[in-house]
Amino acid sequence: MYQQPVVLYVEDEERSRKVMRMIASDMGLSTVTIFENSQDFLPRALALDPRPDVIFLDIHMKPFTGFEMLEMLRQTPQYEHTPIVAMTASVMNEEVQQLRTAGFDGCLAKPLDMDTFPESLNRIVMGEQIWRIFS
Amino acid sequence: MWQSLRLRLTIIFIGLAVVPVMIVGLFLAQRGFAAEQEQALDLQRQVAQRVSAELDAYLQGVETNLQSIGDELRGLEQPDRAQQLSILLNALNTGTYRNLYEGLILLDRDGHEHLHVTRNEIVNSDVVVDRSAAPEFTQPSSTRETYVAHAYYDEATSQALVTIAIPMYRLRSVELSGVLVADVRLNAIRNMLAGLQVGDNQMVYVADEDGHVVARRDVPVAAEEASPAFSSVDGRGTGLDGTDVLFATDNVEFGGHTFTAVAERSVDDALESAQNGLQVSGMVTALALLAAGALVFVTVRQVVRPIERLSRTAQDIRDGNLEARAAVTSQDEIGTLAQSFNDMTARLQEMIIYLEDLVEERVRDLALASDVSRQITTELDFTKLLSEVADLTTTSFDLYHTSIFLFDDDDQTITLRQGTGEVGEQMVAGGKQFRLSDQGLVPQAARDRQIALSNDVLANPHHFKNPLLPETRSELALPMMYGNQLVGVLDLQSQTVGRFDDEDVKIMTTLAEQIAIAVRNAALFEEVERVSKVKSAFLASMSHELRTPLNAIINFTKYVAKGSAGPVNDEQRESLNEVIDSGKHLLNLINDVLDMSKIESGSLNLFVEDNVDLKPVIQAVAATGRTLLQDKPVTVQVDVPNSLPLVKADRQRILQVLLNVMSNACKFTEDGSITLRVNQGDDEIIFAVQDTGAGIAPQDQQAVFEAFKQTETGLRQGGGTGLGMPISKSLIEAHGGRIWLESELGKGTTFYITLPVNSTVLEPSLIT
Numbered sequence: 001m002y003q004q005p006v007v008l009y010v011e012d013e014e015r016s017r018k019v020m021r022m023i024a025s026d027m028g029l030s031t032v033t034i035f036e037n038s039q040d041f042l043p044r045a046l047a048l049d050p051r052p053d054v055i056f057l058d059i060h061m062k063p064f065t066g067f068e069m070l071e072m073l074r075q076t077p078q079y080e081h082t083p084i085v086a087m088t089a090s091v092m093n094e095e096v097q098q099l100r101t102a103g104f105d106g107c108l109a110k111p112l113d114m115d116t117f118p119e120s121l122n123r124i125v126m127g128e129q130i131w132r133i134f135s
Numbered sequence: 136m137w138q139s140l141r142l143r144l145t146i147i148f149i150g151l152a153v154v155p156v157m158i159v160g161l162f163l164a165q166r167g168f169a170a171e172q173e174q175a176l177d178l179q180r181q182v183a184q185r186v187s188a189e190l191d192a193y194l195q196g197v198e199t200n201l202q203s204i205g206d207e208l209r210g211l212e213q214p215d216r217a218q219q220l221s222i223l224l225n226a227l228n229t230g231t232y233r234n235l236y237e238g239l240i241l242l243d244r245d246g247h248e249h250l251h252v253t254r255n256e257i258v259n260s261d262v263v264v265d266r267s268a269a270p271e272f273t274q275p276s277s278t279r280e281t282y283v284a285h286a287y288y289d290e291a292t293s294q295a296l297v298t299i300a301i302p303m304y305r306l307r308s309v310e311l312s313g314v315l316v317a318d319v320r321l322n323a324i325r326n327m328l329a330g331l332q333v334g335d336n337q338m339v340y341v342a343d344e345d346g347h348v349v350a351r352r353d354v355p356v357a358a359e360e361a362s363p364a365f366s367s368v369d370g371r372g373t374g375l376d377g378t379d380v381l382f383a384t385d386n387v388e389f390g391g392h393t394f395t396a397v398a399e400r401s402v403d404d405a406l407e408s409a410q411n412g413l414q415v416s417g418m419v420t421a422l423a424l425l426a427a428g429a430l431v432f433v434t435v436r437q438v439v440r441p442i443e444r445l446s447r448t449a450q451d452i453r454d455g456n457l458e459a460r461a462a463v464t465s466q467d468e469i470g471t472l473a474q475s476f477n478d479m480t481a482r483l484q485e486m487i488i489y490l491e492d493l494v495e496e497r498v499r500d501l502a503l504a505s506d507v508s509r510q511i512t513t514e515l516d517f518t519k520l521l522s523e524v525a526d527l528t529t530t531s532f533d534l535y536h537t538s539i540f541l542f543d544d545d546d547q548t549i550t551l552r553q554g555t556g557e558v559g560e561q562m563v564a565g566g567k568q569f570r571l572s573d574q575g576l577v578p579q580a581a582r583d584r585q586i587a588l589s590n591d592v593l594a595n596p597h598h599f600k601n602p603l604l605p606e607t608r609s610e611l612a613l614p615m616m617y618g619n620q621l622v623g624v625l626d627l628q629s630q631t632v633g634r635f636d637d638e639d640v641k642i643m644t645t646l647a648e649q650i651a652i653a654v655r656n657a658a659l660f661e662e663v664e665r666v667s668k669v670k671s672a673f674l675a676s677m678s679h680e681l682r683t684p685l686n687a688i689i690n691f692t693k694y695v696a697k698g699s700a701g702p703v704n705d706e707q708r709e710s711l712n713e714v715i716d717s718g719k720h721l722l723n724l725i726n727d728v729l730d731m732s733k734i735e736s737g738s739l740n741l742f743v744e745d746n747v748d749l750k751p752v753i754q755a756v757a758a759t760g761r762t763l764l765q766d767k768p769v770t771v772q773v774d775v776p777n778s779l780p781l782v783k784a785d786r787q788r789i790l791q792v793l794l795n796v797m798s799n800a801c802k803f804t805e806d807g808s809i810t811l812r813v814n815q816g817d818d819e820i821i822f823a824v825q826d827t828g829a830g831i832a833p834q835d836q837q838a839v840f841e842a843f844k845q846t847e848t849g850l851r852q853g854g855g856t857g858l859g860m861p862i863s864k865s866l867i868e869a870h871g872g873r874i875w876l877e878s879e880l881g882k883g884t885t886f887y888i889t890l891p892v893n894s895t896v897l898e899p900s901l902i903t
Contacts, residue, residue, distance in 0.1 A: 089682035111686035
């Protein structure tokens with residue numbers, strides 16, 4: 001019996017959010033929450049119920065960047081061990097390096113590959129690190 | 136050298152001392168000998184004179200004796216033959232002259248022998264011997280004088296004889312009665328000679344006028360014997376026994392004949408004392424020579440030895456022993472010389488030590504300058520560089536303060552960018568700035584492009600007294616020049632008056648040049664870094680800005696093409712797939728271009744993991760190949776050993792490379808198969824991707840791995856950037872592996888990739 005993972009996606013760009021919604025809909029995933037900005041990020045994330053199994057963060061955001069959000073989440077007991085994956089179009093070497101250094105559990109580069117996304121999601125939930133830089 | 140000096144001095148001293156001694160010695164010896172000889176000769180003369188006097192007396196005595204015999208005979212009243220004979224015999228055998236006469240003849244007035252007696256017989260001849268014509272008769276009878284005949288040697292009696300005849304007169308009448316003839320034995324003189332009081336070795340003899348020896352002192356004259364000295368003058372000659380003698384003669388006249396008295400003495404004997412004297416003087420001379428030689432030796436030694444010692448000391452010093460000193464053993468000129476020499480050496484030593492110190496100091500300064508230069512020229516961080524320059528310069532050269540001013544070409548100002556210590560920070564924060572026209576050493580150095588030096592700032596009215604640096608006494612401002620460009624000013628301050636001499640200025644000038652270069656390099660590097668950062672930021676931004684819309688394009692299209700948004704017919708789906716492919720292609724282009732730019736700028740970083748499992752990678756590659764080939768009659772075969780070691784690698788990049796090779800194979804193979812074979816070598820994994828495609832012409836094979844050189848076929852068929860293989864090559868080589876291909880036109884291509892199991896070339900700095 002396949003249990004749907006609970007997903008949180010933080011993305012300030014409309015089309016990317018739409019892509020995610022589309023992919024989720026396509027794979028029949030109904031447990032996806034999307035934040036359109038990082039305003040009051042931590043309280044909102046902590047308020048989530050059920051708690052997300054995996055969190056996707058865009059990096060270039062305001063007022064908090066993906067790195068800051070990661071930092072905040074890691075400070076909480078709730079999300080200390082939750083897979084947190086960067087979902088970004090900034091995948092130049094140094095940028096990926098920064099993601100790794102910061103402590104992300106993986107990266108799915110934009111553009112996303114909707115064909116492989118379900119499998120990737122699955123593996124992430126299972127605790128695997130996925131660094132899909134090239135699509 | 137010293138030998139020759141010693142030799143020369145010895146020769147000179149011998150010339151000066153020994154030779155005169157020898158000459159004087161020889162001269163004196165010769166003189167002494169001559170005197171001795173003359174003395175000895177005088178002695179001989181005296182002897183000869185005595186002999187001649189005795190001889191004269193003797194002969195006179197003989198004559199007198201004869202006359203007395205004659206008188207006796209005359210005194211007979213009646214000449215009686217017997218009486219006469221008795222007188223004659225008596226005369227022969229008695230009295231003083233008893234051995235004198237060999238024979239006596241009494242001639243009558245007519246010259247006939249009246250009586251004739253010899254030592255052996257009374258000659259009674261029947262025949263009257265007539266001597267009337269003989270000189271022994273004619274001479275005395277006519278002259279009425281004693282007649283002396285020539286001396287002769289009588290073989291019969293072995294006697295030298297001389298005949299003497301005296302006239303005889305009648306009693307009391309002057310009428311000649313006859314002549315008394317006597318054969319006188321000259322040998323009888325020997326007794327007279329033997330009686331002479333002369334030395335034992337003194338030879339005395341008498342010769343007649345013919346040069347025959349008629350009597351000699353030692354032995355009777357045995358035969359007619361010639362006198363070797365007869366014709367000689369007094370002096371040295373041959374003696375009777377044939378040896379060298381010293382002789383003298385004196386003549387005695389008797390009866391018209393000359394007798395010569397000869398005194399001779401062997402030279403050895405006569406000159407014994409002279410020779411002794413000669414020996415003595417020889418010995419004295421030899422002693423003098425010895426003494427002179429010793430003196431010479433000692434003197435030369437005295438003179439030469441200190442010089443030798445001096446010379447040895449000089450050699451010691453030459454050989455580097457500056458501690459060597461000459462012994463001063465006297466107060467004379469050589470002592471003074473040695474003392475001067477020592478003083479000179481000491482002075483030399485002082486100078487050498489001074490020079491060595493000086494050189495050492497210079498070398499140290501140069502080493503310090505070079506040290507500072509080396510440290511700063513490798514420093515590219517601008518701020519750090521300036522700080523290091525200031526600190527190193529101050530500490531290395533023991534300065535009070537170092538400041539670095541940089542020149543701004545645009546507004547022609549010089550601004551303090553670095554200063555040592557808190558004071559420096561304070562001043563930099565205060566924004567210390569000069570215009571070129573300002574007063575002070577720093578603006579002056581910048582203005583003139585030359586050093587500005589004040590070794591006593593308190594005495595310099597133009598010096599700007601900085602209250603933050605109250606102890607400054609010397610200041611040296613050096614323009615930092617890069618070629619003809621002024622980069623800035625290096626300002627050095629010391630608490631010591633007169634700190635900077637010419638050599639310091641030289642060294643500091645070199646240092647300032649080096650700093651200028653370093654500053655310049657750091658500035659350039661900073662600029663390059665800045666440009667590089669801008670470029671990276673641009674690329675990152677571009678990547679981000681292109682990917683974001685592609686996310687929507689590809690996924691929306693896929694969504695629609697799948698029919699999730701409503702039914703689509705085949706034509707629509709085909710068109711939508713074209714959009715998807717184009718989008719993916721665009722994405723690949725972006726990826727490749729970005730990768731290539733990273734590779735070219737050297738900023739391609741690998742995410743290296745220690746234990747990468749290659750199996751899932753290989754499966755993913757095979758799966759991708761099958762997906763790509765689903766419309767072609769090409770099969771994908773995988774040949775992988777059951778176990779593969781975990782490798783140290785960037786998994787994503789290895790996947791990228793293998794996918795690249797696989798997708799190329801898929802792209803260029805129309806039918807047949809693609810085989811992915813993996814083998815384990817010694818320390819590496821070997822991948823082979825073999826296809827049955829068109830193959831690559833030999834002339835094109837190298838170009839496959841070169842950027843922007845896609846082959847004709849590739850361009851025609853595949854599209855793409857042509858950067859995939861060059862990127863793959865760079866990625867594999869970054870892992871320490873290799874990539875190459877083997878191909879035959881019409882038969883296919885095999886790409887080989889090796890990957891070290893434990894790569895040693897992966898830089899640790901790239902591993903996070």
